[in-house]
Amino acid sequence: MSTSTAVVQDLIWNTANTILRNVVDEQAYGDYILPFTVLRRLECKLAPTKPEVLAALKSAPVSDDLLETYIGARFDLPFYNSSPLDLVKIASVDDNVYASLEAYLDGFSPAVADLWESFKFMPKARDLEVGGALFQMVQHFASIDLSDEAVPDMMMGDLFEDLMYRAFSRKGSGAGEFYTPRDAIRLMVDILFESDDTGLTNPHEIRSIYDPTAGTAGMLLVAKKALEELNPDIEVTLHGQELMPGSYAIGKADLLIQGGEPDALRHGDTLARDLYSERTFDYVLANPPFGGNWTRSKKAVVAEAAVPESRFSHGLPGIKDGQTLFLSHIAHKLTPAGPNGAGGRACVVTNGSPLFSDTAGTGSIRQWLLESDLVDAIIALPTSMFYGTQIATFVWVLDTNKEPRRKGYIQLIDATENYEPMRKSMGDKRREIAEDHRRQIARTYHAFEDSETSRILTAKDFAYHDVVVTRPLRYRVEVNEQTIAAALDHPTATGEHRQVVASMAGKLYNELPTALRAAAKRAGLKMPTALIDHVSGALAVVDPHAEPAVNRQGKALTDGWSMTERVPFTQDMDEHFGREVLPFAPDVTWDAQNARLGYEIPFARIFFKPVEPRPLGEIDADVQHVMADLMRRFQEVKA
Structure with missing residues (x-):
């Protein structure tokens, strides 16, 4: 006959209040309770066939490395224990408990031998022995019935879940790092x-x-x-x-x-x-x-x-x-x-x-x-579905x-609204998906229709192009005493270049390199490329109304500002910019040829439900009410 999960959970965890207190740190209780729970469950599983298995091991017609296969086939067991000991027998005497426990664990077959190492079972048993609590711990767990009849498999899973939550909550660790709530599973x-x-x-x-x-x-x-x-x-x-x-x-x-x-x-x-x-x-x-x-x-x-x-x-x-x-x-x-x-x-x-x-x-x-x-x-x-976090999660x-x-x-x-509040929260888990909610989500999945x-x-609905947007650099040519002086402030410039520079008045910025070379040639002067670049920069003045500037290769220059515009894959790029960008920034250009393809799944945007704003009359009435209340209080203080 099975016992209620809650009764067994409390019976096991009471160890923390009766035996472990003042022996180990409170936050480490789970490190001792969990392995003893597993040990007791395994030995209860083996108990019905234990005498027959021990007899079979003595007369087994196979080598040691085949014993596990032999016992498994004969008794339908995936593991066994070759020691005559168990927790009940060890608890019947109070001497050599540590040595007896070690011998008992050594009797488990290779299939489960690494469990005790993973649990660091014997070092923990030594801690309890030093604290004078090992015998009590063995005695306590020997008294708990964890057989299949008392605790069926699924109930045992619930029991583990509860113990794990209690253990890791005391440590301050997020329980969600170790297991997932059953309703989510x-x-x-x-x-x-x-x-x-x-x-x-x-x-x-x-x-x-x-x-x-x-x-x-x-x-x-x-x-x-x-x-x-x-x-x-x-x-x-x-x-x-x-x-x-x-x-x-x-x-x-x-x-x-x-x-x-x-x-x-x-x-x-x-x-x-x-x-x-x-x-x-x-x-x-x-x-x-x-x-x-x-x-x-x-x-x-x-x-x-x-x-x-x-x-x-x-x-x-x-x-x-x-x-x-x-x-x-x-x-x-x-x-x-x-x-x-x-x-x-x-x-x-x-x-x-x-x-x-x-x-x-x-x-x-x-x-x-x-x-x-x-x-x-x-x-x-x-949200608030998992033990260690309240953030949005997705399957x-x-x-x-x-x-x-x-x-x-x-x-x-x-499915963010398919939940009911828990009566008692467990860490960050305050909501659970009940059976009715699960059925509703499954029906929505099965229907496979828009709602x-x-x-x-489709995949293309999530695709986009990231397009680099720039603003052209616009220069006008300003020729005056100040810009001429700046233009001639270069190691290769001479006084003879002054007339060449002055002749650039009225030229467009994009014409400067060609015009400077032509004017220098007519004057019989040499004008290195470095000087031409320097003069062009000295005569250039930013003017938002000027023609866009280009370099010597004819490539448009930008003013250093840029941004990235995300264009849905399913939209025509020119139409998008004409509708979404150019009305607000008519001067920009974009590099469609080098646009980067990417994908995102904007869940919140896809399911966004706009909230109707409150009527202005209601808002105004609330403001008037608040102002009247403040005035009344002010008058009371003043009086």
Whole structure:
């Protein structure tokens, strides 16, 4: 019989108030509670077959390196423990607890042996021993029933989520860096499976799911459960990679408990080294760190970017924009398009940067995704949805083989109002997407039509040209005593040049070089190019009404002012400037030939809803009311 999640959560966390206090820092409670929770769950999982497994290990007809395969096949277990000890037995005596615990952990098979190293379990056990709390800690967890019957798999996932939140909140770390709220995951899963081939519900289907920033594996497990609800006969394989040791340990343990393969979750930096480089996947779910700094991965990323058609060959964003690198990585991890609708789909959470950041690398990745028709939809989520941030967030839906009706199009969905306030906030998370909201968003996605909350657009609708706009330099020629003196202030000038310079009165600035040469030749004088340039500059006076100035090659000169005008790709450039620019700056020119093509996804602008201004009469009445109130108070003070 299962126990309520809240009861078990409180029972486990009460350790912090009863045992760990004054032994370790309060902010580190989670570092001790989480590994003991995992250990207790694993041993409860093994308990029903523990005697039989120990007997089988003694008489196993295989070598040590094949024991795990042998036990797995015989007992349907992905791991085992060869020690006769467990927490209950260790708690039955109060001597040599540390040594007994170490021997017990050493008995776990290779599939889970790295968990305890990732948790730094034994160093933490030593801390507790020194503080006189290790025996109490073992005794406490030995008393908690974490068997499948008491705590079913999904309930265990909720339990991990709560413990993780409590642990990282006490540290002051953003919980969102380690896991994603379940309501956000469920929405992503709904959308992921909304547009799939009909084979999804066929008997004996096989699907693979991958998360390159797996955290505690919550996304993988929720997606697996959703697929199994759609088709109880489906075979789902889970795969992930996670960098943070603590998250990796919890995620790996949870995957193993729920039937995953021992190496389903791999430990390492995904950007620096793809531990699944040999394969692609049917589905990808990910919540990369917002604004993730990829400095530690830079050397490997830059080297891979130099390889044509590699996962990073489409551009390198700013060093603080690792999430856009993950978008590029994920697109390469999707199963390519194939017959009968085969292909890969992904849902990726990002902040706004990948939508409109103008850095060269981010822009080029965005351009590649759009022009390759990989972007199926982008969904704007409500703010205050994640534990560690209140900022606007978006779900990118990628697809290598879109439905025929969606090919060549991108759907934008504004789901910012699809939420309800939480009764009790968790960090920055104050809103949640309830089931009704998820269904509404899924219906909007499925309808695939323009509405107040949906726009169907093409890649070219997001394209633009950045055009450099300049203002011509306009000079008139001013010949007087002052400008003549300035013109002759040059090492190659002589008094004989005075008449040549004076003869330039009435000339246009653009005529000066030719006119000076001609006048000097008639006078039998030499006039070097440097002197001609100097004289031209001395006689030039800025005049907004003069003809535009050009250099000797006939190229127009500018006055040093410039700006960049963004012209939508779908608009004629001359018409745009004639309508949007020339009425306000009739003197400017633009370089259409060297215009730069780019893409941005201005979500807020596309869904902007103008607010009707208040009538002036109402505003005036409010002002009069405020003024009358101020006058009344002034009179009271004066009296």
